[in-house]
Amino acid sequence: MTELSRRDFLKLASQGLLAVSGLLGLGMIARFLGYQTDPPPPTEFDLGPAAGYPVGTRTPVPQVPALLIHTEAGFSALSLACTHLGCTLEPAADGFACPCHGSRFDADGKVTHGPAAKALIPLRVEQDDQGRVILYTEG
Amino acid sequence: MRPNFFHHIHPPTIPAAQARWRYTLGAGGTAVFLTLVLVATGALEMFYYIPTPAEAALSIQTLSYAVPFGGLLRNLHFWAAQLLLVVSAAHLVRIVFTGAYAPPRRFNYLLGLALFVLAILLDFTGYVLRWDVGIQWALVVGTNLLKSIPGVGNALYAAAVGGSQPGPATLIRFYSWHVFGLALLAAIVTVWHAFRVRRDGGAAVPTPDLRTDPGRISRFELVRREALAMVFTGAALLLLSAFFPAPIAPAMTGITALSGDARAPWFFLWVQQMLEWGDPFVWGVLVPLLVLIVLALIPYVFPQPARHELGRWFPRSNRLAQAALAVIALVFLLFTLLALIPAA
Ligand code: FES
Numbered sequence: 001m002t003e004l005s006r007r008d009f010l011k012l013a014s015q016g017l018l019a020v021s022g023l024l025g026l027g028m029i030a031r032f033l034g035y036q037t038d039p040p041p042p043t044e045f046d047l048g049p050a051a052g053y054p055v056g057t058r059t060p061v062p063q064v065p066a067l068l069i070h071t072e073a074g075f076s077a078l079s080l081a082c083t084h085l086g087c088t089l090e091p092a093a094d095g096f097a098c099p100c101h102g103s104r105f106d107a108d109g110k111v112t113h114g115p116a117a118k119a120l121i122p123l124r125v126e127q128d129d130q131g132r133v134i135l136y137t138e139g
Numbered sequence: 140m141r142p143n144f145f146h147h148i149h150p151p152t153i154p155a156a157q158a159r160w161r162y163t164l165g166a167g168g169t170a171v172f173l174t175l176v177l178v179a180t181g182a183l184e185m186f187y188y189i190p191t192p193a194e195a196a197l198s199i200q201t202l203s204y205a206v207p208f209g210g211l212l213r214n215l216h217f218w219a220a221q222l223l224l225v226v227s228a229a230h231l232v233r234i235v236f237t238g239a240y241a242p243p244r245r246f247n248y249l250l251g252l253a254l255f256v257l258a259i260l261l262d263f264t265g266y267v268l269r270w271d272v273g274i275q276w277a278l279v280v281g282t283n284l285l286k287s288i289p290g291v292g293n294a295l296y297a298a299a300v301g302g303s304q305p306g307p308a309t310l311i312r313f314y315s316w317h318v319f320g321l322a323l324l325a326a327i328v329t330v331w332h333a334f335r336v337r338r339d340g341g342a343a344v345p346t347p348d349l350r351t352d353p354g355r356i357s358r359f360e361l362v363r364r365e366a367l368a369m370v371f372t373g374a375a376l377l378l379l380s381a382f383f384p385a386p387i388a389p390a391m392t393g394i395t396a397l398s399g400d401a402r403a404p405w406f407f408l409w410v411q412q413m414l415e416w417g418d419p420f421v422w423g424v425l426v427p428l429l430v431l432i433v434l435a436l437i438p439y440v441f442p443q444p445a446r447h448e449l450g451r452w453f454p455r456s457n458r459l460a461q462a463a464l465a466v467i468a469l470v471f472l473l474f475t476l477l478a479l480i481p482a483a
């Protein structure tokens with residue numbers, strides 16, 4: 001082995017080592033920052049006795065955010081998070097309007113004006129044994 | 140006169156033609172001055188600011204309305220940050236419109252561009268620290284844009300937000316990036332950028348045999364001019380701070396609650412405008428990234444400025460690069476104006 005090739009080998013080895021440690025370090029930082037300290041937001045909201053929401057009412061629930069709808073057919077709910085980038089929708093004359101980029105939805109949650117592409121997400125509503133309304137954001 | 144420290148960090152003499160205001164706009168030097176103002180005012184703000192969702196907005200109200208000179212301090216920090224973006228943009232325009240990025244300054248052009256991006260990130264993270272209803276939607280939209288990136292989106296969102304929706308972890312992360320992570324990176328790149336100016340031979344000038352004006356000015360004259368620029372910039376900052384207070388709004392009640400102000404910070408209004416056209420990833424991530432790539436490629440793929448045309452405005456040889464930057468600047472202005480016009 002000549003003197004030069006040994007030097008080349010050492011140079012290559014040290015550069016390789018540097019690159020590998022750099023990548024490892026980056027990966028570690030990525031995993032380090034990926035840890036989630038905040039607990040996930042609740043997926044279950046107790047909205048109180050059903051008597052508070054007579055048939056025919058549509059009640060905003062800002063902490064979800066959602067709209068609780070009570071019709072002859074029973075309780076249902078719509079998520080009020082805009083399906084474009086997540087701003088909370090404001091009530092408008094014929095449905096909902098997004099303050100961020102101007103999406104509009106009709107009263108059933110269908111898109112009437114972009115940029116949002118998807119309809120509002122329906123949420124599950126149930127009543128427990130004591131007649132309380134429970135809203136679920138998942139499942 | 141014996142040169143002091145400030146004289147010593149400058150070359151003994153520089154060509155007079157390229158030291159004129161109308162050539163440099165004084166933009167690079169002014170950016171350094173604004174950076175120093177930001178470090179000083181920011182360090183003082185840290186004595187009162189509390190990075191928790193419950194107290195952030197309140198601590199800013201205390202700083203602004205109760206602490207002696209606190210309001211002035213915050214206004215100075217705000218205006219220095221906004222001016223820094225304007226001055227950096229002016230610097231970029233000057234460099235491209237004079238062809239000053241020609242080799243050997245190509246790498247330093249990239250360093251400058253990196254500083255510009257860092258300044259934007261610092262401005263945005265600082266804006267979010269208000270944690271009031273005025274920044275709520277910018278935070279929601281900005282972080283959800285990360286999520287729209289295919290593949291790495293969710294990981295990026297987790298790293299930026301620290302949870303499944305903006306909360307205490309998000310605020311402390313933005314705070315750490317703002318006062319330390321990004322600030323440290325910006326400090327390193329700033330020093331590197333300035334070092335490369337010296338290493339690459341100072342401001343871009345024609346070779347001596349091609350110079351029409353052989354005059355030079357001394358470092359004493361140079362420092363005098365810089366001091367003058369600082370006095371003007373300082374006065375402008377004080378006037379702006381005295382008459383136009385930095386924006387402030389009531390504390391956020393919840394990340395999902397309705398809030399009146401849905402406008403992006405002014406330097407992202409153009410993106411907010413594009414987002415009205417549809418797909419978040421395309422308009423909110425891809426297009427801004429493409430703009431940045433075009434800017435980065437200017438010294439590498441566009442026709443090079445000719446040597447004999449260096450050191451003055453609008454060289455014929457790099458017209459294409461000038462046109463590209465002009466188009467980007469006009470589109471930015473146009474979209475910003477469109478976003479400011481309320482929807483009918
Ligand atoms: S977030 Fe509602 S339109 Fe963009």
